[in-house]
Amino acid sequence: MVAPTFNHxxxxxxxxxxxxxxxxxxxxxxxxxQRMVSNLKI
Known part of the structure; x- marks a missing residue:
């Protein structure tokens, strides 16, 4: 029972x-x- 819980x-x-x-x-x-958009605005 320990192995499945550890795997989970x-x-x-x-x-x-x-x-x-x-x-x-x-x-x-x-x-x-956002950087690309700001570069396009400039």
């Missing part, structure tokens, strides 16, 4: 890491788009 927590942790990674990518993309 490992999967949850990996899922959280992926979520954080995706969020950071979206933030980078937003700042990049």
């Amino acid at each position: 927590t490992a999967q949850l942790r990996r899922h959280q890491q992926i979520l954080i990674w995706v969020q950071s990518l979206q933030v980078m993309e937003l700042s990049f788009i």
Whole structure:
């Protein structure tokens, strides 16, 4: 019974890491788009 629960927590942790990674990518993309828009305005 111990192994499945450990595997489950490992999967949850990996899922959280992926979520954080995706969020950071979206933030980078937003700042990049804002920079491009500001460059176009100039």
